[in-house]
Amino acid sequence: MDFKTLPGKPFPLGSTWDGNGVNFTLYSENATTIELCLFDAENEDKESLKFDITEQTDFTWHIYVQGLKPGQLYGFRVHGAYEPENGHRFNPAKLLLDPYAKAYSGCIEWNEAVFGYVVGNEKEDLMISDTDSAVYMPKSVVIDPGFDWEGDQCPDIPYDNSVIYEAHVKGLTKLHPDIPEEIRGTYAAIGHQITIDYLKKLGITAIELMPVHDFLSDWSLESKGLTNYWGYNTMGFFAPDARYSASGKHGQQVGEFKTMVKALHKAGIEVILDVVYNHTGEGNQLGPTLSFKGIDNATYYRLTDENKRYYMDYTGTGNTLNANLPNVLRLMMDSLRYWVLEMHVDGFRFDLAATLARELHEVNRLSAFFDIIHQDPVISQVKLIAEPWDVGEGGYQVGKFPPGWAEWNGKYRDCIRDYWSGSENTLPEFADRIMGSADLYKEYRKPTASINFITAHDGFTLHDLVSYNEKHNEANGENNEDGESNNRSWNCGAEGPTEDQAINALRQRQKRNFLSTLFLSQGIPMMVAGDELGRTQQGNNNSYCQDNEISWVSWETADQELIEFTSKLIHLRTDHAVFSRKNWFKGKKLKDNGIEDIAWFLPNGVQMTTENWNEGAAKSVAIYLSGNGLNSIDAEGIQIIDDNFYMIFNAYDGTIDYKLPAKEYGNEWRLVIDTVTNISKTEMTFSAEVMVPVQGRSVVLLQNFKTV
Numbered sequence: 001m002d003f004k005t006l007p008g009k010p011f012p013l014g015s016t017w018d019g020n021g022v023n024f025t026l027y028s029e030n031a032t033t034i035e036l037c038l039f040d041a042e043n044e045d046k047e048s049l050k051f052d053i054t055e056q057t058d059f060t061w062h063i064y065v066q067g068l069k070p071g072q073l074y075g076f077r078v079h080g081a082y083e084p085e086n087g088h089r090f091n092p093a094k095l096l097l098d099p100y101a102k103a104y105s106g107c108i109e110w111n112e113a114v115f116g117y118v119v120g121n122e123k124e125d126l127m128i129s130d131t132d133s134a135v136y137m138p139k140s141v142v143i144d145p146g147f148d149w150e151g152d153q154c155p156d157i158p159y160d161n162s163v164i165y166e167a168h169v170k171g172l173t174k175l176h177p178d179i180p181e182e183i184r185g186t187y188a189a190i191g192h193q194i195t196i197d198y199l200k201k202l203g204i205t206a207i208e209l210m211p212v213h214d215f216l217s218d219w220s221l222e223s224k225g226l227t228n229y230w231g232y233n234t235m236g237f238f239a240p241d242a243r244y245s246a247s248g249k250h251g252q253q254v255g256e257f258k259t260m261v262k263a264l265h266k267a268g269i270e271v272i273l274d275v276v277y278n279h280t281g282e283g284n285q286l287g288p289t290l291s292f293k294g295i296d297n298a299t300y301y302r303l304t305d306e307n308k309r310y311y312m313d314y315t316g317t318g319n320t321l322n323a324n325l326p327n328v329l330r331l332m333m334d335s336l337r338y339w340v341l342e343m344h345v346d347g348f349r350f351d352l353a354a355t356l357a358r359e360l361h362e363v364n365r366l367s368a369f370f371d372i373i374h375q376d377p378v379i380s381q382v383k384l385i386a387e388p389w390d391v392g393e394g395g396y397q398v399g400k401f402p403p404g405w406a407e408w409n410g411k412y413r414d415c416i417r418d419y420w421s422g423s424e425n426t427l428p429e430f431a432d433r434i435m436g437s438a439d440l441y442k443e444y445r446k447p448t449a450s451i452n453f454i455t456a457h458d459g460f461t462l463h464d465l466v467s468y469n470e471k472h473n474e475a476n477g478e479n480n481e482d483g484e485s486n487n488r489s490w491n492c493g494a495e496g497p498t499e500d501q502a503i504n505a506l507r508q509r510q511k512r513n514f515l516s517t518l519f520l521s522q523g524i525p526m527m528v529a530g531d532e533l534g535r536t537q538q539g540n541n542n543s544y545c546q547d548n549e550i551s552w553v554s555w556e557t558a559d560q561e562l563i564e565f566t567s568k569l570i571h572l573r574t575d576h577a578v579f580s581r582k583n584w585f586k587g588k589k590l591k592d593n594g595i596e597d598i599a600w601f602l603p604n605g606v607q608m609t610t611e612n613w614n615e616g617a618a619k620s621v622a623i624y625l626s627g628n629g630l631n632s633i634d635a636e637g638i639q640i641i642d643d644n645f646y647m648i649f650n651a652y653d654g655t656i657d658y659k660l661p662a663k664e665y666g667n668e669w670r671l672v673i674d675t676v677t678n679i680s681k682t683e684m685t686f687s688a689e690v691m692v693p694v695q696g697r698s699v700v701l702l703q704n705f706k707t708v
Contacts, residue, residue, distance in 0.1 A: 025060050208349055
């Protein structure tokens with residue numbers, strides 16, 4: 001078939017089908033010539049047509065091809081200087097992915113041909129390779145953007161009502177026996193009614209998906225029979241990864257992703273994406289040439305001043321995208337807007353976000369990246385969550401992100417673990433952390449700036465946290481030297497699986513302690529998928545390369561009692577605004593009843609003093625929370641008058657008798673949580689000023705019902 005070519009338009013970037021043909025654009029400042037290469041879906045390895053792109057507008061190269069349709073496969077070949085010492089790595093022998101493509105046809109097949117230089121040469125990356133890489137490369141795909149959203153509306157759940165569930169698309173559903181086998185591990189499985197019903201019953205309001213942007217699985221891993229399971233190695237910032245598609249790889253993955261989002265939204269569940277804009281999968285000077293490196297290396301990456309052959313690496317992955325350059329900032333913003341406007345996602349968690357804030361070397365919270373997001377009418381309106389650190393100098397930036405951002409609170413995680421391990425001198429910080437980390441966020445943000453978590457994808461699962469003294473990452477093939485050296489939370493006398501009932505009972509209690517602390521803390525709770533059912537990775541605390549049963553959620557061995565306990569906690573939090581306040585506690589007496597909105601008590605029923613807080617050996621505390629003025633809406637939408645609560649945390653080994661406060665704080669208290677007995681149905685009540693025994697290593701929650 002003959003295709004007529006026209007100059008086309010410089011916008012939008014990428015490939016755009018208009019019903020009659022396709023407009024192609026590519027941004028490159030230093031290229032001398034660019035070729036558009038077309039491939040047939042039936043024979044992806046063979047180049048069927050090639051067109052020279054001659055039109056250029058402000059460094060954007062563009063061409064229009066009449067007659068092309070959705071499903072068309074394509075790539076680019078970019079000509080220019082191969083001068084690594086000057087930052088240029090053009091090589092027309094390498095087929096390049098369109099960074100703006102909305103879909104890719106599959107995965108790279110690793111071969112020396114995908115490298116821009118002659119592999120194994122003594123000059124390393126300085127000698128250009130003339131081997132054609134097309135046969136080994138996935139292809140960019142022209143998509144049909146049409147989709148019936150059926151009036152889809154984003155749930156728009158307030159931060160203070162949010163409960164986030166971090167999950168891997170494949171790992172969450174791959175082993176689920178009730179989901180059709182042919183869709184397990186895909187977007188379709190996440191949007192399946194079985195998954196949605198489970199999330200709703202648990203009480204989740206948002207699912208945070210680990211990277212779904214098309215990513216690269218490293219050659220070094222695949223040569224060892226492993227793979228990049230987590231996906232923090234992005235190649236396509238607009239393309240949902242085809243590996244998670246049950247419906248096809250020639251654009252069908254886009255529709256499947258949209259269908260998943262629509263189903264979750266109908267159930268009132270938000271979709272947050274874990275995104276990686278700080279680097280790409282092309283690595284350093286010895287990495288492959290797949291896209292940006294061959295399109296215009298010097299205008300996409302941060303290169304060292306001393307020798308532009310080398311890359312600045314703030315991420316530990318070999319390269320760093322240069323968010324200071326207009327074309328890179330535009331790429332990031334266009335991608336974010338696309339996922340909001342076209343894919344209907346509700347927010348983003350930015351991996352190693354401190355890297356994006358670096359203008360020169362120092363981390364600057366007022367960098368161009370944050371300025372643009374703050375001003376953008378689309379991106380600024382969704383949930384923005386930062387992983388507030390990177391591996392560079394000065395990269396730990398917890399508490400320093402701008403207004404409008406929430407942060408993974410690494411200090412919360414570390415402190416809560418230390419407290420429940422019985423560490424000394426942790427009580428004052430523990431109090432700060434469970435009340436929203438005012439020391440980090442009160443200056444210009446609210447408690448909802450803190451994303452509280454005990455575990456995440458990176459590290460031990462909750463079960464392993466209380467079951468292993470040391471990491472066991474032998475399966476990763478790195479001599480157990482990868483991952484944090486020791487995430488241990490509590491030594492209960494044995495490591496790993498055991499038949500000792502007493503030890504297992506202690507482990508179960510410690511899990512309930514962590515979960516209770518998480519969901520009773522001010523801020524936004526986030527839990528990793530499977531922690532609520534006792535998922536184990538057999539002590540592996542760095543399962544990034546384990547696409548197997550080590551990482552997948554095992555539904556058939558699920559701890560149903562722990563699921564029920566977790567669901568009870570989440571719904572208790574959801575039903576009572578006192579656990580998820582929009583604003584900070586004042587610690588002062590309220591005008592209408594003369595009682596503080598929050599008060600801290602010693603075991604003898606007396607409020608704590610400054611001297612008490614300075615006692616380093618203290619490991620236990622009681623906290624009164626007033627529900628006064630915090631009316632809530634229950635699951636049926638009925639307004640309820642919020643109650644007062646009395647929380648007791650005891651990290652000592654032994655039992656402590658706590659005297660309940662005077663009558664003005666509450667006449668009658670009902671026990672609603674006890675992490676020792678796992679109480680969920682039995683009602684037990686206490687009068688004011690009576691003694692309540694709180695066993696060692698446990699949490700007790702009492703509720704004072706108000707009368708109207």
